[in-house]
Amino acid sequence: MIDTLVVIGTDGLIYAAWLFLIALGLSLIYGVLRVLNIAHGSFYALGAYAAASLIGLYGRRDLWPYGVYLMIPLAALAVGVVVGPLVERGILRWMYPREPVYQLLATYALFLIFEDLTKLVWGVDPIYAYAPYTLLGEVSIGDITYPWYSLLLVGTAAVVGILVSVFIRRTRTGRIIVAMIEDPEMSMALGIDVPRMSVLAFSIGTVLAGLGGAMTAPMIAVMPGMGAEVIVLAFAVVVLGGLGSLEGAAVGALLIGLLRAATVHLFPVLELFVIYLVMALVLILRPRGLWGRVEVRRL
């Protein structure tokens, strides 16, 4: 019994770390831009593909083997720096004055475009990039062995969480972003350079999604369709925690991670839909999430 609990705890934590990276970016983008970005799943997929390519390239040269880990943040940064500003400045900014419905549809259109873009560039066959995963070997916790890489994922998520939290609370730019999340109209009036902040926040969100994908690449077969799957999970996490909240993304990811691990080990049949069930329940019971606020329309 205790063993099962430990396994569920560790598995849940690993899964949560992965979810947190992706959901954090989604939540940040929603908070600042008020756009629920369906294309976030594509950024995740792009990160994974970029990482897989870079890892493959690196592996073919006879270089210091541990340098391969640098490829992961490099891939994430590349995705964020190139795709983020391009999408935000090129397309999304034309959507801000439109109804939220159209914003949602526009990100869905982007999702479709990126889906094929990855197929064009990387083909439809699965790509494997196991090097970073196998290089570290395994570690025993109790009776169970875990790959060190999984623990690296947890560590990365924790570090990213702390970095983002410090950035938001301690730096000027970070505080401006918080102000925009809390009161978009007021921040306009205060003379904040909204376009600059929008592109910055969007790009940070994109880097986070890319990092989520890049960290995942060594653990799975990278192939088409991975973006469609992950975006729904990320929705579930941010819905649970409350859109636009850092703590919310962390708590949401932990809850969903543990929940999934528990069902996988205890009721494997429920695995797929229990997450969506919880998402639906949270939307029904607390539509603004566990951390959300309610807005009232003025007459």
Next chain:
Amino acid sequence: MKPRAVLIGVLSFVGLGAVGFVLPRWTVFLFSLALARGLAALSVALLMRAGLVSFGQSLFFATGAYTAAFMVRLLGVREAGLLLVGAVIVSMTVAALTGLWIARYREIFFAMLSLAFTMILYGWLLKAYWITGGTDGLRIPPPTVLGTAWSVDTLRSVLYEATLVCTAVALVLIHLFLDSPLGYALRAVRDNEVRLEYLGSSVWQVVYWAYVLAAGLAGLGGVLTALNVGHVDPQLAYWTTAGEFVFITLLGGTESVLAPLIGAVVFEFLRTYALKYAPYTWQMALGGMMLLLILFMPRGLWTLRYLRFRKAVS
């Protein structure tokens, strides 16, 4: 309705009906699929009148399709008419339940909750394989239509005609609905919920009944697809299927009940050719088209109808 519009409607119905016996079989099949998809898109369009985007109409599409499969396999029903009625009733019943919660939500919350509901069904279809056949889905043996077991060759055309009749009936009903007080109230929800409440009406009820009606349409589209294809699988419930309906709606527009159908026909043929000649870029083309539509033609292809008049004026 203007007499001219009625005439055009009747003529195109008869024309499309006649075509079913003339065109090559695969074209007839494509038309059937397009009409069925068009019904699902019409259900998205109905909700869009209230400003609601559903990324979960696949829930009812799949419910309709699987209901037919279960009726055939578990209850031994063979008659297409019964399957249609059963599928629509079950879809609307599901909506009557999920609607109790979803009717409170708007904007992204409506979109996400509808998505969550359809993913729950998807998860169940995938996992309860001893009932649902899992990823492989279920085969539906050829149904009887009007009590007759048709030969394989004629069945294709007969099903097409049946699909056409169902679509026509649904279109007329929805057209009447949109002219009714409830139909107008639906547009009023998008414009101003506060005023609707201050007229003493319940916005919740308006959205709820529209949602249930839309579910019936999507369910009808689902069962028609299932009968024409002869097979159902969990992909029918996946959120990207619902996304396709949203796309078709955007392509056609929401101003007329015909627009989503036209969108569906265009979409179906685009897709067939694109999958053949540009399998890796067709979604990209769709996405690009969607962005252009949103930016320059938010009312869909239906806008093209006005071009003629504008030219005549200038």
Next chain:
Amino acid sequence: MTVVLETEGLTRRFGQVVAAEDLAVQVREGEQVGIVGPNGAGKTTFLNLVTGYIPPERGTIRFMGRDITGLHPRTITRLGIARTFQIPQLYSNLTVLENMLLAWAAREGRMMDPWWPLRRTAWVEPAMDLLARFGLADDADRPTYTLPEGKRKLLDVALALALRPRLLLMDEPTSGVSVREKFPLMDTLMEILLPAGVTVLFVEHDMDVVLRYAQRVLVFQGGRVVADGDPQAVLSEVLAAPSKTK
């Protein structure tokens, strides 16, 4: 005379701001009551409380002797309280006539009818009559977003009046209307409202409007009623002590 509306101890705060404190207001049948006061005095909050848009923290609201505290706006509307808004709340993508027909459907309790057309003759004729009395008949087929503000205000009232309310609450009927149009607009409204026997409670910034069209005036300040009585007397008293109001 029958008391149409009566509130007791009505209290509501928003954080530190006291929007309503211990409000005791009585309105009798057939009265035209003006509400004046500086910004943030709780005038609109009072309308929101009475119509159920905001629930009160304490206190009761009675309409025709019936306790309506905590009821939903639509229930209160059905009981016979209609309201208009500072910014007209219209269906801006529908035409003027369609707006009016929706109000008519609501009045007949047929809003949920999914079958028979909204444009039925039995409704179109009286709806057009009512529009004509507001001078809106020629605009019947215009989408409301194309209307000038004065006409939007009139339509806002016309929609409320289509419900045949016993009590009509109006939030700043003349705001957003040019100085020249103010009196004609109020004349039009009162010519229709008074013969219909509707009790009227209206919030107004413009003292001239209050003096001319109200029989009684309530002065709000800091969520309280600080004066109540004949407009002439009350306003001269308030104007003599300018520190109290703006």
